[in-house]
Amino acid sequence: MNTDRDPSRPLAILRSQGDAAWTVEFGAGIDPVLHARVLALADRVRALRDVETVLAGVLDVVPTFRSLTVLFDPLRTDAEALGQCLLAWSERCAPAERPGRCWRLPVCFAPEFAPDLADLSAACGRTDAAVVEMLTGTPFRVGMIGFMPGFPYMTGLPPALARPRLATPRKVVPARSLAVAGTMCCVYPWESPGGWRLLGRTPLPLFDLQQAEAPAWLAAGDAVRWQAVDRATHDRLAADWARGAGSREAFLVPAEEVPCPAV
Amino acid sequence: MSGGLIEVVSGGPGCTVQDAGRVGHRHAGVAQAGWLVPPWADAANVLVGNPVDAAGLEWRGPGLVLQVVRGPVRMAVAGPVRMEVSRGGGPARSLDPWCSATLAEGDRLHLGAAAEGWACLALGGGVRVPLVLGSRATHVRTRFGGLDGRMLAPGDRLPCHRCEGFGMQERRAWSPLALPTGPIRILWGPQDDHFTAQARAQLLDTDWQVTAEQDRMGMRLAGPPLAHVSAAAADIVSDGVVSGAVQVPANGLPVVLLADGQTVGGYPKIATVIRADLPRLALMPAGRTLRFAAVDAPTARHALLTAQADWQTWVSSLVLHRPDGWLDERALYNDNLISGMWRADP
Numbered sequence: 001m002n003t004d005r006d007p008s009r010p011l012a013i014l015r016s017q018g019d020a021a022w023t024v025e026f027g028a029g030i031d032p033v034l035h036a037r038v039l040a041l042a043d044r045v046r047a048l049r050d051v052e053t054v055l056a057g058v059l060d061v062v063p064t065f066r067s068l069t070v071l072f073d074p075l076r077t078d079a080e081a082l083g084q085c086l087l088a089w090s091e092r093c094a095p096a097e098r099p100g101r102c103w104r105l106p107v108c109f110a111p112e113f114a115p116d117l118a119d120l121s122a123a124c125g126r127t128d129a130a131v132v133e134m135l136t137g138t139p140f141r142v143g144m145i146g147f148m149p150g151f152p153y154m155t156g157l158p159p160a161l162a163r164p165r166l167a168t169p170r171k172v173v174p175a176r177s178l179a180v181a182g183t184m185c186c187v188y189p190w191e192s193p194g195g196w197r198l199l200g201r202t203p204l205p206l207f208d209l210q211q212a213e214a215p216a217w218l219a220a221g222d223a224v225r226w227q228a229v230d231r232a233t234h235d236r237l238a239a240d241w242a243r244g245a246g247s248r249e250a251f252l253v254p255a256e257e258v259p260c261p262a263v
Numbered sequence: 264m265s266g267g268l269i270e271v272v273s274g275g276p277g278c279t280v281q282d283a284g285r286v287g288h289r290h291a292g293v294a295q296a297g298w299l300v301p302p303w304a305d306a307a308n309v310l311v312g313n314p315v316d317a318a319g320l321e322w323r324g325p326g327l328v329l330q331v332v333r334g335p336v337r338m339a340v341a342g343p344v345r346m347e348v349s350r351g352g353g354p355a356r357s358l359d360p361w362c363s364a365t366l367a368e369g370d371r372l373h374l375g376a377a378a379e380g381w382a383c384l385a386l387g388g389g390v391r392v393p394l395v396l397g398s399r400a401t402h403v404r405t406r407f408g409g410l411d412g413r414m415l416a417p418g419d420r421l422p423c424h425r426c427e428g429f430g431m432q433e434r435r436a437w438s439p440l441a442l443p444t445g446p447i448r449i450l451w452g453p454q455d456d457h458f459t460a461q462a463r464a465q466l467l468d469t470d471w472q473v474t475a476e477q478d479r480m481g482m483r484l485a486g487p488p489l490a491h492v493s494a495a496a497a498d499i500v501s502d503g504v505v506s507g508a509v510q511v512p513a514n515g516l517p518v519v520l521l522a523d524g525q526t527v528g529g530y531p532k533i534a535t536v537i538r539a540d541l542p543r544l545a546l547m548p549a550g551r552t553l554r555f556a557a558v559d560a561p562t563a564r565h566a567l568l569t570a571q572a573d574w575q576t577w578v579s580s581l582v583l584h585r586p587d588g589w590l591d592e593r594a595l596y597n598d599n600l601i602s603g604m605w606r607a608d609p
Contacts, residue, residue: 015452015453015454016450016451016452016453016535016560017452017453017503017504017505017508017532017535018449018450018505018507018508018535018536018537018538018563019450019535019537019538019560019563019564019567020505020507020538021503021505021535023453023502023503025453025502028499028500029500030500059286059287060286060287060288060289060290061290062289062290062503062526062527063290064500064501064502064503064527065500065501065502066500066502067502067503068503069289069502069503069504069505071289071505074538074563074564074567075567075568075571079560079564080560144501144527145290145291145292145526146292146501146525146526146527147292147525147527148292148404148405148525149288149291149292149293149405149407150291150292151292153501190405207291207292209395209396212396214291215288215291215293215396216291216292216293219290219291220290
């Protein structure tokens with residue numbers, strides 16, 4: 001949105017979310033510059049939680065595409081001081097070079113996992129193979145986690161593949177489905193209703209309670225590149241994870257291998 | 264394996280295991296869940312001598328029947344509910360809410376319908392289901408916590424603490440824990456600027472009706488639709504939401520998010536209900552009307568401190584007593600008083 005870069009607009013606006021949360025809003029649209037500011041402020045608040053008295057009552061820090069929501073215990077927090085502090089930091093926080101983590105994650109495009117691939121390809125005037133190539137050749141960026149636990153909203157789908165959501169959402173989307181809508185891409189961590197177009201399936205659990213420190217695999221700011229795997233590989237990886245033999249670190253790649261969408 | 268054990272004999276829909284909720288995981292998309300009426304849950308826990316973070320049962324709608332498989336087990340209910348206990352083949356005895364009681368092995372507890380909103384049951388030692396991300400609270404939508412993340416069903420077994428005996432005195436409140444009265448207080452924002460001045464006035468001037476479209480995620484209100492400043496203002500790029508958020512989709516009808524509400528949302532929020540008033544809002548049954556009143560941050564803080572003071576007053580008004588009748592007949596022979604520390608934390 002053009003207004004987001006209007007120089008007369010303040011860099012950040014403090015919005016009230018009741019007496020137990022603030023939202024620092026950097027803009028109204030989806031824009032990598034705004035997102036970088038959100039993440040810079042989130043990093044700062046997290047880093048200083050145990051240091052700054054004003055943050056002692058902070059309970060959670062929730063980054064989204066364009067804003068940061070900070071939830072706090074109102075009985076242990078000077079809400080006004082916290083709000084002013086967040087605002088001051090958001091003015092000062094440079095949207096620093098923040099590589100984030102970069103992942104190369106497997107996805108299987110077998111027809112039984114990709115019920116909407118043929119329609120999307122036809123609507124875009126491309127072959128299925130060409131669409132898969134575009135999907136796997138594009139770096140995606142996690143804007144936020146939400147809707148359901150571990151559900152990543154990722155930007156970066158080439159506009160040539162942008163189509164609206166299905167007119168009639170599915171009552172049941174299979175777990176681990178890779179799906180797209182507009183220029184966004186997501187994975188349904190487990191079975192749920194959903195209206196995005198299903199193009200494949202990953203064998204990996206993007207939300208895993210066994211990983212108690214970080215049950216959500218992805219976090220806002222992470223970069224993801226999809227790697228096509230065949231059905232046999234998908235099944236083998238899925239079986240590995242089902243018996244607890246998977247390692248997330250094995251899917252990390254050096255940052256330079258995945259050029260993130262421009263920040 | 265000598266802990267207490269409770270079995271669900273009948274009922275269960277509308278009843279879940281809850282506790283103070285799953286705090287600190289919203290950035291991973293995990294809703295807080297937890298008690299809809301925390302002051303009542305805290306009251307029930309205090310009555311049985313639990314710390315206030317203990318897990319218990321919360322239900323709405325139809326009641327349920329529980330049986331003590333291994334006991335004795337202490338229990339207390341907060342909320343306007345009729346209850347009875349039956350022992351052996353004997354006649355049922357009525358039991359009061361806001362009062363602890365000790366049930367023997369084999370006793371059946373008939374919990375009545377929570378017709379007026381919700382009710383909470385505390386069991387001595389808390390319901391000991393596994394912790395999931397630091398909490399035992401059930402979130403049905405994502406099948407987290409509690410018993411397999413679902414509502415209770417006949418045959419379910421709930422482990423808890425087994426009392427040493429019947430020697431303890433019970434705790435009784437002279438009156439239910441009162442919640443604030445008057446209009447539901449809100450702070451404007453975060454997106455009040457997406458609404459016309461008339462819509463903002465209308466939010467405060469309308470007798471909003473609570474509809475049947477309500478659950479642990481939120482409650483939809485009926486009234487004159489609130490106008491956004493433009494059609495485009497009815498949608499926002501999703502950002503963080505909290506419980507108490509009054510979100511208004513394009514149809515203009517407000518939905519107030521509650522404990523199970525999702526962590527991000529794409530509807531503008533005209534206002535947010537203050538913490539002190541969220542419990543009594545969640546209690547309002549379909550058909551009830553309510554008014555909103557806009558307050559400022561100091562007033563919201565004062566309301567919260569007042570609620571805390573009211574809570575302290577209620578806790579210090581509890582009295583120890585020995586119930587008459589068979590519910591404590593063994594106490595006469597076993598005067599092994601467990602003094603139990605009273606927890607007065609908010």
